Each structure stands twice: as C-alpha cells, then as structure tokens.
Amino acid sequence: MSLKRVVVTGLGTTNPLGGDVASTWTALLEGTSGIRRLDDEWTADLPVKIAGRVAVEPSEVLERVKARRWDRSTQFAMVATMQAWTDAGLDGVELDGTRLGVAVASGIGGVTTLLDNYDALKEKGPRRVSPLAVPMLMPNGPAANVGLYVGARGAVNAPTSACASGNEAISMGLDQIRLGRADVVVVGGTEAAIHPLPMAAFANMMALSKTASGDDGRDPASVSRPWDTGRDGFVLGEGAGILVLESEEHARARGAKIYAELLGSGISNDAHDIAQPDPEGRGGTRAIQLALASGEIDPADVHHVNAHATSTPQGDIAEGLMLHAVLGKRASEVAVTSTKSMTGHLLGGAGALEAVATVLAVRDRVSPPTINLDDQDSAVELDIPTKARDLPAGDIVALNNSFGFGGANVAVAFGSI
Incomplete structure (x- = not known):
C-alpha cells in the first residue's frame, strides 16, 4: 500500500x-538578530541578562x-495558529472535525503560570x-486551545521531548495523515520560559552562554554563535511556529496553495545522558537516516540542512559528525545553517520555527545564513553560509534536525513540489 503524500x-x-512569517523570513535572510538585553528588574541578580523576546507581544x-485565560506559551501558539489557518485558506471552510487533528508541543509548558501562582500562594494565600x-499551566494547554480554535475532533496531541518537541509534533502529524486517521493536522511547537527560575537553572547548569551576562559591554546580538570557536552556550528565546499539514489529495481537491511536501521523519534516543548528547552523534545519525528512509530519499538529493546547532561546544561538533555519517562527502557541500544564531533557542518551539524556515528555504530555494561565525571550529567540516545563499534548481530536499535533553532526536525532511 502506497503512503499518502503529505x-x-x-x-x-x-x-x-517578527510577529509573522513574512517579517521573520526577511529578517532571517538579512542575518538580523533578535537577541536583546532584558530590562526587567528581576534580571538584576541573574548571571544571564539577555534573551530573544518575541518581536510583537501577543497582547x-x-x-x-x-489572552488573560491563556499562559504565555498558549498565547504564542494561538497567534501562530491563527496566521497558519488563514494562510492555508481554511477560515470559514467546513471541515470534517473527526478528520482534523492537532499536535502542538511544548518542552516546559505553562511554567510562568505555575511560578506566578506559586508566588501568589506564598505571598497572599491560597484564595x-x-x-x-x-x-493554563498544563503542558497540553497550547494543543488543547488550538484544537478548540480549529474544531479538531481527531487526535489532539502534545508531545514533550525537551528541545526536540516541535519536530516530534510535526512527525506525529505526518503519521496521522499517512495512517489515514486525518486529512488535516495543525502541528508545531511553542515555548515561553523567559523567567528568572528557568534562566537561573539553565545558567547554573552551564547551558547558557557565559558571555550573556549583559554586563560586559558585549553586543547581545553577537552571543549566539553556532560552530564558532568562541561559542560557549545557547541564548534562550521564546515564541511559536505552526504548520498546517494536509494529505496532498485533500489539499488539491480544495485548490489549496502548497509550500512543500513533508517527505519523512525519524525519531531515536541516545540512551547516553540526561543532558549531554552522545559525543559521537549515533542517536542523531539514526534519526536522520530514518527520516531519509521513511521518505525514500537519496542522500544525494539533500541540498540544505537547518541544523539544531545551539552554540554549545559539544553539541555542535556531534551534529557535524551525524551529517558526515549520513551524507558522506556531500556533508561538506550541502548548505547547512543554524537560524538559532538569530532567534536564540526556543526549546520546545525551536524545531517548529526552524521547520517554517526550512519550508520557506525549499520554496524560495535559498538558505538563510548563520551569523556570528567569525572563526569556524576546525572540528566542524561543514559548508555554513554566512550570507544567504541560493539553492539549486530542480527537485531538492531539506532536513530539519532537533535534539533534546533526555537524548531525544528528531529529524524531518521537506521536499520541493
């Protein structure tokens, strides 16, 4: 039985x-950074005072x-969903709700709601x-509210796999359609963790860049620097990315515009460490191989990779090893980028935002740059454009990789159509 095309x-x-797809894509191609110094009073005693706040407040x-009934993570998901639903031409369209699903992920969930209400409990009492x-705080809050908005009566899922969550949601949507359980699935991820406790926790475990104090006079926009010899940790970001997936048959029957095809996905686990990646990248390699196999993709057709590359010393090198293991000599010829150099790391929303960028790269045949790459680590033998670069004509495939705490690895593959 042939699989449904998605x-x-x-x-x-x-x-x-940016607050929408167009402004975000323009900024990515121009190499603009969204990282800023935070001016909140609560940052005064934190070791890190910079982050990537959303460009447009959901309010x-x-x-x-x-909005007052939603956690900030849900607010982001709803803003992105409203855009994607309209963009897909589904406003006012009568769909069979039993054939409509949702998979919207979050790595942490409604953490600001949880912590703010705990503060209220301590300071003012249980009432x-x-x-x-x-x-508001439950991890499936964003997915549930997206489901209510679109009228989904199929599966409404909220995968939680740390920083691989957004890509896992995309993989779940692919499976739902291929298995014949849905015609349309709204997928993506969201995160809102710019708060003193998560920032202090990430800083104390040495995951955030030590140069992100905001007190040393360094330009915050220069701190997220994947693959550079000066990298020393990621910069926290926030926001959401949402995609509407459909079976090709359903999309063409209603005359929908099509950006790209979701060809395949692969999921694996390192079974190595709760926080550190396998230094040899074996789990991530397997996820990428599975994504190619599920889409029957020849590695020679891969021309672009939106890498996980968070700007950590070990993780960036491991991902390079993965790409060489899968693509062979072509790993040094494929345009590889890390848009986290501009957006920071959206945790559970990262893979979804990067999937949006990957789809646009396939549609427009252009790779966004990686900024702040002044001295590429010699251990990373990849072709990493520092300016936007045109991709080849003809049929092309692009990979989007995500890896997370707990050893989670998810790769998804998009192709031109």
Missing part, C-alpha cells in the same frame, strides 16, 4: 525576529479577555491562586 499548506509564527494581536491555573 504537504504543507499553511505557516504561522511569532518569535524574536497586540489577541483579544484581551481571551489568590487563579481558578484557571491548571488549564
């Missing part, structure tokens, strides 16, 4: 570079009453805890 018909995002887009706290 296509992308809608895109939406809000992130440190500028959402109805105030509704000041919000009656909406539980539906």
Whole structure:
C-alpha cells in the first residue's frame, strides 16, 4: 500500500525576529538578530541578562479577555495558529472535525503560570491562586486551545521531548495523515520560559552562554554563535511556529496553495545522558537516516540542512559528525545553517520555527545564513553560509534536525513540489 503524500499548506509564527512569517523570513535572510538585553528588574541578580523576546507581544494581536485565560506559551501558539489557518485558506471552510487533528508541543509548558501562582500562594494565600491555573499551566494547554480554535475532533496531541518537541509534533502529524486517521493536522511547537527560575537553572547548569551576562559591554546580538570557536552556550528565546499539514489529495481537491511536501521523519534516543548528547552523534545519525528512509530519499538529493546547532561546544561538533555519517562527502557541500544564531533557542518551539524556515528555504530555494561565525571550529567540516545563499534548481530536499535533553532526536525532511 502506497503512503499518502503529505504537504504543507499553511505557516504561522511569532518569535524574536517578527510577529509573522513574512517579517521573520526577511529578517532571517538579512542575518538580523533578535537577541536583546532584558530590562526587567528581576534580571538584576541573574548571571544571564539577555534573551530573544518575541518581536510583537501577543497582547497586540489577541483579544484581551481571551489572552488573560491563556499562559504565555498558549498565547504564542494561538497567534501562530491563527496566521497558519488563514494562510492555508481554511477560515470559514467546513471541515470534517473527526478528520482534523492537532499536535502542538511544548518542552516546559505553562511554567510562568505555575511560578506566578506559586508566588501568589506564598505571598497572599491560597484564595489568590487563579481558578484557571491548571488549564493554563498544563503542558497540553497550547494543543488543547488550538484544537478548540480549529474544531479538531481527531487526535489532539502534545508531545514533550525537551528541545526536540516541535519536530516530534510535526512527525506525529505526518503519521496521522499517512495512517489515514486525518486529512488535516495543525502541528508545531511553542515555548515561553523567559523567567528568572528557568534562566537561573539553565545558567547554573552551564547551558547558557557565559558571555550573556549583559554586563560586559558585549553586543547581545553577537552571543549566539553556532560552530564558532568562541561559542560557549545557547541564548534562550521564546515564541511559536505552526504548520498546517494536509494529505496532498485533500489539499488539491480544495485548490489549496502548497509550500512543500513533508517527505519523512525519524525519531531515536541516545540512551547516553540526561543532558549531554552522545559525543559521537549515533542517536542523531539514526534519526536522520530514518527520516531519509521513511521518505525514500537519496542522500544525494539533500541540498540544505537547518541544523539544531545551539552554540554549545559539544553539541555542535556531534551534529557535524551525524551529517558526515549520513551524507558522506556531500556533508561538506550541502548548505547547512543554524537560524538559532538569530532567534536564540526556543526549546520546545525551536524545531517548529526552524521547520517554517526550512519550508520557506525549499520554496524560495535559498538558505538563510548563520551569523556570528567569525572563526569556524576546525572540528566542524561543514559548508555554513554566512550570507544567504541560493539553492539549486530542480527537485531538492531539506532536513530539519532537533535534539533534546533526555537524548531525544528528531529529524524531518521537506521536499520541493
């Protein structure tokens, strides 16, 4: 039995570079950074004072009453979903809700709601805890609210695999359609963890860049520097990315525009360490191989990779080893980029935002640059453009890699159509 072909018909995002897809894509191609110094009073005693806040606050887009009932992570997901749903031409379209699914991920969930309500409990007593706290803080809050918005009566999933969560949601959507359980699935990821506790925790475990103090006079925009010899940790970002997936048959029957085809996905685990990646990249290699195999993709057809590359010393090298293991000599010829150099790391939303960028790279046949790459690590033998670069004509495939704490690895492959 041949598998159903799955296509992308809608895109939406809000992130440190822009409040929509168009502004984000322009900023990515221009090599713009969304990393800024935070001016909140609570940053005073933190070891890290820079991050990638969203360029457009959700309060500028959402109805105030509704927004107050949602955690910030859900607000981001809703902003991006509204864009993607409209972009797909589905506003006002009657769909069979039982054939409509959702898979929207978060790595941490409603952490700001949880911590703010705990503060209220300690300072003002139990009666000041919000009656909406539980539906706001639960990890499936974003997915559930997206499901309510679009009227999904199929599976509504909220995968949680740390920084691989967004890509895992995309993989789940692919499976739902291929297995014949849905015609349309809204997929993606969201995260809102710019808060003193998560930032202190990441800083104390030495995951965030030590140059991100914000007190040393260094330009915050220069701190996220994947593959550079001066890299020393990631910069935290926030936001969401959402894609509308459809079976090709369903999309063409309604005359939808199609950005790209979602060809395949692969999921694996390192079984190595709760936080550190396998230094040899064996689990990630397997995920990429599975993505190519599930899409029946020849490695020779891969021309672009949006890498996980967070700007950590060990992880960036391991990903290079993965690409060489899968692509062979061509790993040094494929245009590889890390858009985290501009957006920071959106944790559970990272893979989804990067999937949006990967789809646009396939559509427009151009690779965004990696910025701040002044001295490429000699251990990373990859072709990493520092300016936007045209991709070849003809049929092309692009990979989007995500790896997360717990050893989670997810790769997805998009192709031109």
